[in-house]
Amino acid sequence: MPKIAIISRPDQGVLIDVGGCATLQEATQQLVSTLEISGEFWRGLSIELNLGDLSLTTQEVGRILAIVAEAGIKPAQVFASNPLTVGALTVLKVPVATGRPSSSPAASEQAAPGPAAAGQETGGAAESPEAGPVDGSPEATAAAETGGQEPAPADGGTGAAPGILYLRQTLRSGQSVSHKGHLVIIGDVNPGAEVTADGDITVWGALRGIAHAGLNGDAAAEIRALRLEPIQLRIAHAIARAPDRPRKGRNAAGAAETARIVNGTIRIAANTPD
């Protein structure tokens, strides 16, 4: 199970959190597999690393740094709470911070909305020709400096808008990504995976897991995917779940769809450009 969290924080760049791993072996394995699939994505980004409670020798820290260096990452700062690890980092002359980074992975488990809104099925959603423009949602609350990030091909044609996390990766069961701005995933979100964002969520692939847009209560947030087949959708405080039996013929053309809140409930409609 992946125990590495990648957290994009508006004003501090991206944090790679290895703190969930119990052993060095686990940490290295997971780092390798995580970074492998992300390819060149990291090069040039401002990145911090959290080693959590791992107790590592100088040599072991060196191995971890070598793995991230291979992916083009030179961490701006490394967090560690274990004294041995902190010592090792100091020896290696890596900028070190003791304790936990400001945005811990627990943030990805943020309080889900109350169950009051539950119970409505996405499959039952009427096709609603809603008038609002697709990119009508407010920009992410926190203006971002995901800084030197490569220009994200933005969903609504807004160009390289700040606060967009652009992830070229398939999220598998158990993996979760949380982001303060808009989240764009080039790949699938499999059942059992969870993506959450304060802004919109766009999946260029199949969304089959759980997506929660507008995490901070932004009811104008939207979720769109090439194949929108989620187990559950959450926007702000509304929840919709998949029908218990798949409906044949729904969206037979396999067109991209958008989910948004209409009159307090989540509705799915074809993703029509303005």
Added chain:
Amino acid sequence: MSGKVIVITSGKGGVGKTTASANIGVALAQTGVSVAMVDMDIGLRNLDILMGLENRVVYNLVDVVEERCKLRQALVKDKRLPNLCLLPAAQTRDKTAVNAEQMKKLCGELKELFDYVLVDSPAGIESGFQNSVAGAEEAVIVTTPEMSAVRDADRIIGLLEARKDEIQQYRLVLNRLRPGMVRTNDMMSVEDVLEILSVKLLGVVPEDEQIIVSTNKGEPVAGTDNTRAGLAFRNIARRLRGEDVPLMDLDELNQGWLSRMVRFFAPARA
């Protein structure tokens, strides 16, 4: 109310712990008692899929333990049986997210709300298993008639015996038995397994293709009337409730409808 906490465990993976949990849960609830199923396989949760409740999961066991929600909020009600609930595992966390003390407390709370609390343990003998048995007073060991599964079940029984003070009773469910193969000596028989494990037998579940169908549909076979495995699980539930139910005749079950008819008429002709 003070219910009974029963852990369902096996050591080996893939022998049918979760299938047994789902079916025993459904079968128990059908007898009229209230049942809570707890999925302890944090990070590899499946019980919600077998129950067809995946899309209704909002909160999970770790949310309860970490006090992000109330216990009642995390309980997912079954689609068919109103007296059956599921407490799902967290999928994006791992086994270290809870500890034995927290599980004890949780089982204690569930016991107050339900007649039966079924804890679906993960495979293995590490922390996940230890946490699963922490609050239990009874254990159901699931095994298949294979050497490897029996060996692992033996190991588990040893670990359960070491907890004599808490685990008052443990019984065996022999899963996926093929009577035809037993007859030709290609598979261990019920007696073979019991001889190795020397443990009380709770039930024998014959191999049944319907299990695969039901897993994919999210409707445990115990809920439908006409499957062999479903009947076996319903018998197991009745035995858990203290009823004395004889083992079903597996040879009978294995034969087709026609041969049974032939056998029925044969003495008359002779």
